[in-house]
Amino acid sequence: MATGLTNLSAYDKDSLPDISQLRFGLVVSEWNDSITDNLFKGAKGALLDCGAKESNLTHWTVPGSFELPAGCAKMLKSEKIDAIIAIGSVIRGETSHFDFVCSATAHGIMQLNTSQEVPIIFCVLTDNTLQQAKDRSGGQHGNKGVEAAIAAIKMATLGSSN
Numbered sequence: 001m002a003t004g005l006t007n008l009s010a011y012d013k014d015s016l017p018d019i020s021q022l023r024f025g026l027v028v029s030e031w032n033d034s035i036t037d038n039l040f041k042g043a044k045g046a047l048l049d050c051g052a053k054e055s056n057l058t059h060w061t062v063p064g065s066f067e068l069p070a071g072c073a074k075m076l077k078s079e080k081i082d083a084i085i086a087i088g089s090v091i092r093g094e095t096s097h098f099d100f101v102c103s104a105t106a107h108g109i110m111q112l113n114t115s116q117e118v119p120i121i122f123c124v125l126t127d128n129t130l131q132q133a134k135d136r137s138g139g140q141h142g143n144k145g146v147e148a149a150i151a152a153i154k155m156a157t158l159g160s161s162n
């Protein structure tokens with residue numbers, strides 16, 4: 001369903017399991033930081049609202065979305081973590097660089113997901129315009145960071161009894 005037909009910030013926290021003991025990583029791209037800061041705030045706020053402890057959140061930054069897979073891989077090696085949210089905002093420019101960055105970032109994060117057990121959530125906006133990015137990071141369509149936090153909770157507890 002297209003983003004325009006849903007609310008990225010909608011969730012039912014009562015349907016989620018206890019996450020008070022779970023550890024979450026947030027790896028955030030510095031490119032388009034006016035967007036990624038809002039995605040980060042949305043994700044962090046949703047995790048805390050759903051019962052995560054702030055002391056169990058690890059926040060790192062990387063230069064751009066292309067570096068998100070490497071940043072997540074480094075966090076996996078150095079932190080005991082139950083899920084990572086990779087946060088970025090890629091906005092189309094004049095050249096085909098947009099396509100390469102988006103494709104490499106998505107492929108790199110998918111490779112991480114299929115090569116080890118800790119879920120890595122793809123919270124990377126890939127927009128044609130700044131307005132599209134604003135609309136999806138706390139604007140008219142909600143905040144993809146919130147959506148990513150709920151996905152992280154669900155994947156971190158996939159198959160658990162509670």
Ligand SMILES: Nc1c(NC[C@H](O)[C@H](O)[C@H](O)CO)[nH]c(=O)[nH]c1=O
Pocket residue numbers: 029031032063064065066067088089090091092101
């Ligand atoms: N144009 C955007 C970039 N470009 C930078 C790359 O992600 C990378 O940091 C650089 O190529 C060095 O390896 N990154 C974004 O996250 N968003 C953009 O719109």
Ligand SMILES: CC(=O)[C@@H](O)COP(=O)(O)O
Pocket residue numbers: 090091092093094095096097098099101
């Ligand atoms: C996604 C990008 O790398 C892009 O914003 C860079 O802009 P340009 O294609 O005009 O160099």
